[in-house]
Amino acid sequence: MDLSLEGKQALVTGASRGIGRAIAERLADEGCDLLLVARTPADVEAVAAEIAEISGRQVAPCVADLSEQDGVELVATEVNAVFGGLDILINNSGAAKGRTILELDDGDWHEGFALKFFGALRLIRTLWPFLKDSGGSVINISGYFGKSPAPNIILGGAVNAALENASKALAQMGLADDVNVNVVRPGMTMTDRHRALLVQWGEAQGLTAQEAERRRIDTMGL
Numbered sequence: 001m002d003l004s005l006e007g008k009q010a011l012v013t014g015a016s017r018g019i020g021r022a023i024a025e026r027l028a029d030e031g032c033d034l035l036l037v038a039r040t041p042a043d044v045e046a047v048a049a050e051i052a053e054i055s056g057r058q059v060a061p062c063v064a065d066l067s068e069q070d071g072v073e074l075v076a077t078e079v080n081a082v083f084g085g086l087d088i089l090i091n092n093s094g095a096a097k098g099r100t101i102l103e104l105d106d107g108d109w110h111e112g113f114a115l116k117f118f119g120a121l122r123l124i125r126t127l128w129p130f131l132k133d134s135g136g137s138v139i140n141i142s143g144y145f146g147k148s149p150a151p152n153i154i155l156g157g158a159v160n161a162a163l164e165n166a167s168k169a170l171a172q173m174g175l176a177d178d179v180n181v182n183v184v185r186p187g188m189t190m191t192d193r194h195r196a197l198l199v200q201w202g203e204a205q206g207l208t209a210q211e212a213e214r215r216r217i218d219t220m221g222l
């Protein structure tokens, strides 16, 4: 499919595996040059090299922890050095713990918001001038529980709801600045993170991961 993305410059966070990696592969396939962010150097470097080889596009790795202000600044500096501008920002990285309120302490709440909410908002704030120049696009990856809360994923749900609310405000600002801001709320996607959550939810209910998956599918009415 030609999405008219040939030659666009895109930043994808959390791109070393799972949904972020799939987004990166697809964007490269559509002709985008990429900057891929994750914390584990070997993983993000390997994925960048693999996608560059398959697609023939420029794909640079960037090692940063986006839950820290320093990490966001490092990424912004890399965007400037590698591209000197930006067309597409995909805020995908997220790793909130899937537990009930009784099992989460203040540190868990801070961590959950630090990465997916503050990390995304800081990147948007820092890179907005580039996106304004290019008439660019922001896509924030949210999640099912942002709209449909559940007790054992209260943190991820709250983070996603906050991100969706802020995205709506940013989308309105984008109308004036010619920046498109959208949220994508993926359904259940079998990534490493999701497999780990199924094991954890299963354990909490005395179920196998497979049984926990079945229960989730039934609950979602799929």
Ligand SMILES: NC(=O)c1ccc[n+]([C@@H]2O[C@H](COP(=O)([O-])OP(=O)(O)OC[C@H]3O[C@@H](n4cnc5c(N)ncnc54)[C@H](OP(=O)(O)O)[C@@H]3O)[C@@H](O)[C@H]2O)c1
Residues within 6 Å of the ligand: 013, 014, 015, 016, 017, 018, 019, 020, 037, 038, 039, 040, 043, 064, 065, 066, 067, 092, 093, 094, 095, 115, 116, 141, 142, 143, 144, 185, 186, 187, 188, 189, 190, 191, 192, 193, 194
């Ligand atoms: N899987 C699902 O069913 C599902 C459904 C709805 C929404 N989502 C959302 O989709 C997004 C991706 O989920 P996924 O299942 O693909 O997750 P995943 O497989 O765990 O991948 C997470 C990615 O984020 C990176 N990352 C984690 N912490 C980071 C940090 N502090 N700074 C920078 N990068 C970091 C990871 O690499 P490093 O660990 O090396 O940093 C990895 O590349 C998340 O926002 C999640 O909430 C997932």
